Amino acid sequence: MRIVFAGTPAFAVPSLRAAHAYNEVIAVYTQPDRPAGRGRGLTPPPVKLEAIQRGIPVLQPETLKRRESQDALRAMEPDLLVVVAYGLILPRAVLEIPRFGCWNVHASLLPRWRGAAPIQRAIEAGDTETGVCLMQMEAGLDTGPVLLAQTTPIGPEETGGQLHDRLAELGAGVLADGLALRRADVRPVPWVQPEAGVTYAHKLDKHEAHLDWNQPATVLARKVRAFEPWPVAEAVVAGERLRIRGAVALDLPHAFAPGTLLAASKQGLDIACGEGALRLRVIQREGGKAITAADYLNARRDLATP
Structure with a gap:
């Protein structure tokens, strides 16, 4: 043919x-x-x-x-x-x-x-x-x-x-x-x-990449996966805007305001969501490359929790 x-x-x-x-x-x-x-x-x-x-x-x-x-x-x-x-x-x-x-x-x-x-x-x-x-x-x-x-x-x-x-x-x-x-x-x-x-x-748009912590953790985890490698999810975490390259949802009941940092360890940064928590496992700082949560905490020792 x-x-x-x-x-x-x-x-x-x-x-x-x-x-x-x-x-x-x-x-x-x-x-x-x-x-x-x-x-x-x-x-x-x-x-x-x-x-x-x-x-x-x-x-x-x-x-x-x-x-x-x-x-x-x-x-x-x-x-x-x-x-x-x-x-x-x-x-x-x-x-x-x-x-x-x-x-x-x-x-x-x-x-x-x-x-x-x-x-x-x-x-x-x-x-x-x-x-x-x-x-x-x-x-x-x-x-x-x-x-x-x-x-x-x-x-x-x-x-x-x-x-x-x-x-x-x-x-x-x-x-x-x-x-x-x-x-x-x-x-x-x-x-x-x-x-x-x-x-x-519908076509992807960069404005969709910002994570709304009021949403359930399961919804946000799916967005992180869907938007990798573009447009890449992003959020403000502990006062710093980060790109979120890998995360999982935790079925973790809590009474904290959405966006609160619940825990920070080498396993990840646990962020309070509207329902459950989102564990950030791979992140990217502005101008940097993707790194694990453990590597991030080496530079942000003020965030580490036991």
Whole structure:
């Protein structure tokens, strides 16, 4: 098959490898290079670097809504457009160009967590399982029929970054399965997403990272896990703003005001919450690197308790 691949971040790289391994990827679409890092120099997306390494032509239009961009895609005569975390909206005219339409690898069990941040929202909500779907794209936001799906449990201490990496590989496997069926001229039987159970995974925002100690410790522990490695939870602890890189909830009854430091030891800093306490195990001071609570207390001996 003549496949065009559209993706941008690291999540899409394993799927590009899967598509390239057994099929002819004739071109890769990815977003334009963006400023990144302290120097704010233009940085190519991970998918672009992977495509260049494999000798695949790369296109980086700002939008696919313009006629010239659509004509360029049409001239390639693609059989299939595979989309994985591309980040740009595909107009209906684009969806109609490939002979077999457009497939999307989505990191949730649709219809739950349609949208931009399904991995983090699943952890934040306390879901015990998630997965990936191979979906036939249509004009709506992640509303198309599902061709294949794979389920996986979410570990009790798994972070957004760890789950991201697992689902990236799982998604590549599901895509490979779908492409193998397509090459064998076997069409997966699509199932229409039900209306019941639809939830939306809204894009992450840095303002969400601040922890509200009035919330239950279980809720805050999930946020810490979900927002690692970005945008990273943060809070004021003993008068100092810290980034919280690892924490667990304690079922610890208390009568203290939320935000009170209950105990500080090498096991962690225990902070009173609206319900229970949050034990901070890995923290990051401003301008520093992530360290254990024990290392932090070596610099803040005024906080240590027996």
